[in-house]
Each structure stands twice: as structure tokens, then as C-alpha cells.
Amino acid sequence: MNTLRAGLLTTAISALAAAMLAACGGGGGGSSATPTGTVNVQMTDAPACGFDHVYVTVNQVRINASSSAADSDGGWTTITLATPQKLDLLSLTNGTMATLGQATLPAGQYQQVRLVLAQNQGNSTANSVVVSGTGTEQPLATPSATQSGLKIIRPFDVAANSTVDLVLDFNACKSVVQQGNGSYALKPVITATPTTVAGIIDGYVAVAEAGATVYAEQNGAVVSGTVADSSGHFVFSTLTQSSTNGNYDIVIAQTGETTGIVTSVPVVVGATTHVSTAAQPIALPVSTMNSVSGTVTASANASVRALQATPAGTYEIASANANLDTGAYTMSLPVAAPMSGAYTGTLPVSLNPVTASAGHYTIEADAASGAVKTTPVDVTAGAQTGVNFSF
Structure with a gap:
């Protein structure tokens, strides 16, 4: 895991802090002291299709209480990295995270996060990809990401005298797009999840299926993704609790095998839901x-x-x-x-072929x-x- 060194910002001047606090719905009850909390920003990644490496270089993380705040508007708190750090997103899978830094904020609700990347300059490739099997690093164009930043709209609360971990999930597979001349550009797909409302789903596929792509989905849309490691283990470490968004469906996909689907998997804050174990992993038949x-x-x-x-x-x-x-x-x-079965809390989950599909x-x-x-x-x-x- 890559760990970034980030500087702590000083608290904003009292007038600005009071204005932000009022906008967030907080209040000091007439006290001269403004209650504050800490946000700790981390980043992880979903699997990337057809790449051995996807590199981005992070300069800053910016946070605002307004979802509509423009780059030049007030109310921004900025976490500036002491030294821009180049991260290989594909090393941040299966629960591995990079810490981007911390900031002290007035207690309240925040709506917008921006991830600001460094620029590619000359022969220096701050942001790049390595297509699988080539070994060659190619520049990754990042329109707007190096100026206003990659925008993420996701409400999260910062409580007084506490720390909230905010995880940015960067889906490299859906974020990298090829251009006609063979070059690549970034079309970012990023989500943010505070760990205060998150739980974990994990499981195992057969060791022979190590490297399989595994998705956590809701209503047919991918929420998060990971890759089964060399032991077949896969982990989703920051899924929003089911009481907020509903249960999840786990979809396992790998070239040369049929698809595996475990439906109706619940997530509980601070707990881990196991869909399979090392002793009884999910094994899928081959497929053309x-x-x-x-x-x-x-x-x-x-x-x-x-x-x-x-x-x-x-x-x-x-x-x-x-x-x-x-x-x-x-x-x-x-x-x-596809092989499909419903999670009931009893393992192993029985997967049966859906012949009509x-x-x-x-x-x-x-x-x-x-x-x-x-x-x-x-x-x-x-x-x-x-x-x-x-x-």
C-alpha cells in the first residue's frame, strides 16, 4: 500500500469557519469556540480492464460544504500534499488503501470533494497507463483534473471532536478511455464513502480462479469492484449499510468461466458479511x-x-x-x-445454473x-x- 504524506491545514479564520458552520447546519450554542472534527481521506480502486498499471499523481484534496461550489468560490478546505505522490491505482484493490491526508473542519455536513492531479509535463508522466503485456508507460490525459479537480458529490458528516474516514473509490476500469490515435484519457468514475456508515463483504473463489473480477452491485449497477487475490480472497471494505441503500449482489466474472452471482447480501456497519470461505470457496464451471x-x-x-x-x-x-x-x-x-443463488446467512451459498439466460x-x-x-x-x-x- 502506498502511504502519502499530507500536511494538516490550519483551521480557517473564525468568520469563515462560522459561515461554513452555519451553512452546514451546525452551531456553537453561542460559545466563542467553534466545534471541529477531523476528516481523514483515503483512496482505493476497483479493477482496471486491460491494464497492468494505472498511475495518477495527487496534488490536493479539496472539501466544501456546498455541492454547487465552483473552483473559485469560498468555503474550500484544501489538503495539500507535501510532495505530489504518484499512485498505481491497481495496487489499491481488495481493501488496500492509500492515505491522502487529514484536515480539521468545523463540525457539520459536507457535500463536495475534489481530487486535484498533477500535470503531465514534457517527458514527465505524472498520470499514465501501462497496457497489459506491453510494459510501456503511456501518458494519460486528464482534462480539468489538474485545474479544478475531479468532482465527487457525496454528503458526509464531520462530528465535533471526532475523526471520520472518507474513502474515495476510483474505478479505473470505467475511468480510462482510449482515443482514436491510440492514446488514453481519463473519464473519471469515483465514489466517496464515509466509514461511519460502511461495512464489509468478503469471500473466496477457488484458487484456480485467482484474479477474477468481483463486483458489488445494486439494481444492475456496479457500486464497487475488486480482484480476487492469489488465495482467491476478495474484499469490499467500504459498502454503505443495507439499511440505507439496500442489499448487494456479488457478481464474479473471469475470462473462460461462467458468471457467478450471489444475491441479496446484507451489509452491517462495522461488521463483515462472508459469502464464502477458504474451506468452501465459490468454484465456477468453464465457459466459451x-x-x-x-x-x-x-x-x-x-x-x-x-x-x-x-x-x-x-x-x-x-x-x-x-x-x-x-x-x-x-x-x-x-x-x-450464469450460476446464481441467494444469500441466506448459511454457507455455502448454493449456486445453480440459470439455463434460460x-x-x-x-x-x-x-x-x-x-x-x-x-x-x-x-x-x-x-x-x-x-x-x-x-x-
């Missing part, structure tokens, strides 16, 4: 893989998802970003029926504008090409 490819109107700046429906729900099995210049995309999907997917294109288009595909007959979307 076939590709789905096509183009999306390039100006849509779209992401593409492969969704698979079962009687228990619909799940995201794979995703890709369309090329920013050409709109081209491709995904590889299992032909075999074998090879059947809905391909969804999501444009940056919010427009969505879908089309069904059946990969049982082979690769599906020309699955195109026009926006």
Missing part, C-alpha cells in the same frame, strides 16, 4: 467466451454495458468505454448459463448526456459484430 463489438456515435462519449437478466434480477457482467474518436467498443462474454444479454449504451439505448444479443451462435448505437 464470445465477443460483442460495434460502434457508438463518437460524440456521445458513451460507456457500454452488458447486462444479463435472471428471475432474481438483472446484473452487469462486463463494460467498456467507447473510443472517444471512433466510437468503437468490444466486450467478451460467457456463453454458458445462457448467452443472452442486453447491450446498453450510456451517453454522457444521460441518453440510454439498448439492444438484445445472443452470443451462443458466435461473436456478434455490428452492434451499433446512434445518438
